[in-house]
Amino acid sequence: xxxxxxxxxxxxxxxxxxxxxxxxxxxxxxxxxxxxxxxxxxxxxxxxxxxxxxxxxxxxxxxxxxxxxxxxxxxxxxxxxxxxxxxxxxxxxxxxxxxxxxxxxxxxxxxxxxxxxxxxxxxxxxxxxxxxxxxxxxxxxxxxxxxxxxxxxxxxxxxxxxxxxxxxxxxxxxxxxxxxxxxxxxxxxxxxxxxxxxxxxxxxxxxxxxxxxxxxxxxxxxxxxxxxxxxxxxxxxxxxxxxxxxxxxxxxxxxxxxxxxxxxxxxxxxxxxxxxxxxxxxxxxxxxxxxxxxxxxxxxxxxxxxxxxxxxxxxxxxxxxxxxxxxxxxxxxxxxxxxxxxxxxxxxxxxxxxxxxxxxxxxxxxxxxxxxxxxxxxxxxxxxxxxxxxxxxxxxxxxxxxxxxxxxxxxx
Numbered sequence: 001x002x003x004x005x006x007x008x009x010x011x012x013x014x015x016x017x018x019x020x021x022x023x024x025x026x027x028x029x030x031x032x033x034x035x036x037x038x039x040x041x042x043x044x045x046x047x048x049x050x051x052x053x054x055x056x057x058x059x060x061x062x063x064x065x066x067x068x069x070x071x072x073x074x075x076x077x078x079x080x081x082x083x084x085x086x087x088x089x090x091x092x093x094x095x096x097x098x099x100x101x102x103x104x105x106x107x108x109x110x111x112x113x114x115x116x117x118x119x120x121x122x123x124x125x126x127x128x129x130x131x132x133x134x135x136x137x138x139x140x141x142x143x144x145x146x147x148x149x150x151x152x153x154x155x156x157x158x159x160x161x162x163x164x165x166x167x168x169x170x171x172x173x174x175x176x177x178x179x180x181x182x183x184x185x186x187x188x189x190x191x192x193x194x195x196x197x198x199x200x201x202x203x204x205x206x207x208x209x210x211x212x213x214x215x216x217x218x219x220x221x222x223x224x225x226x227x228x229x230x231x232x233x234x235x236x237x238x239x240x241x242x243x244x245x246x247x248x249x250x251x252x253x254x255x256x257x258x259x260x261x262x263x264x265x266x267x268x269x270x271x272x273x274x275x276x277x278x279x280x281x282x283x284x285x286x287x288x289x290x291x292x293x294x295x296x297x298x299x300x301x302x303x304x305x306x307x308x309x310x311x312x313x314x315x316x317x318x319x320x321x322x323x324x325x326x327x328x329x330x331x332x333x334x335x336x337x338x339x340x341x342x343x344x345x346x347x348x349x350x351x352x353x354x355x356x357x358x359x360x361x362x363x364x365x366x367x368x369x370x371x372x373x374x375x376x377x378x379x380x381x382x383x384x385x386x387x388x389x390x391x392x393x394x395x396x397x398x399x400x401x402x403x404x405x406x407x408x409x410x411x412x
């Protein structure tokens with residue numbers, strides 16, 4: 001059985017064992033793999049795919065499916081798409097509704113995820129799902145009802161991260177003891193989550209507010225994340241959590257970026273990289289780098305001009321992914337692009353800030369290739385990148401691949 005290895009291990013493996021694999025970028029090849037049929041497959045996927053130990057890709061669709069509450073689906077490298085669970089099968093959607101975050105696979109092969117709504121209290125859930133489609137709700141948020149403010153949190157928009165301890169960590173966009181969202185920890189077997197931090201503890205929410213992005217655990221063991229708003233300037237923050245203590249690393253000031261809605265990614269140099277939905281030179285979003293000491297550098301500022309928009313795209317809303325060639329890859333959602341009909345782009349950016357446009361969605365009408373690639377990219381063990389689009393003309397999204405000519409990275 002093949003499994004994905006982390007960047008440090010796979011870089012070492014490539015250097016030692018895969019000398020014959022070329023890691024320099026070749027001409028990119030975009031392939032449309034699947035088109036969602038909303039009433040059966042689900043539709044409007046908002047999160048990145050993951051590759052499971054069986055080699056297939058798994059993801060969530062935020063709407064549609066046979067019950068209308070969204071789906072969990074799998075797709076193979078040839079593009080065969082199969083829904084494996086339809087949400088809202090129970091009365092009042094007690095099993096959850098509207099999954100917006102990515103899945104994570106545990107060593108036992110089960111998948112863990114969240115729904116933003118539904119559950120026993122219509123405040124969202126944490127769930128476990130087998131590869132054969134058997135779902136167990138591990139926790140329904142806000143057991144006391146939303147009128148009490150939901151001190152345990154409400155509306156977990158992001159997926160979970162499995163820490164080295166074996167427990168899962170996540171965020172809720174709202175609720176918590178102070179109403180600004182929270183960071184929580186939950187056991188693989190479920191039960192009441194442990195609240196690690198509740199945002200908006202101080203006047204003006206200068207500690208941050210509304211963490212809509214998933215956390216990451218860096219090589220040093222600490223957790224890192226972002227808040228979409230709040231902070232000393234109101235444009236969002238970057239924070240770290242060490243031994244349960246939260247530290248605000250950076251307050252965005254709009255000129256460097258604003259409203260980060262995506263997870264961070266750790267580079268091979270130990271620095272973190274991310275995107276902001278807005279801010280920058282023309283308020284169309286940025287790509288940034290931040291050191292563990294909190295020094296932030298804006299690597300790229302997306303631009304927008306009337307009527308065509310920025311040739312390289314605008315409004316990056318998803319996380320970057322670190323490719324095996326050492327470059328970062330990502331998506332931008334806005335209407336920026338070389339033509340007025342464009343609706344999203346794929347790009348490569350070096351850690352030094354040199355951006356290359358790789359693909360433009362919806363350059364021609366109808367948008368059969370998809371539009372708004374909000375879920376971002378992931379690199380599979382075959383070296384190819386895979387992603388989804390939120391929509392397209394006359395359909396509810398697509399699954400695509402992007403080959404950059406990078407070799408595979410696997411270990412037995």
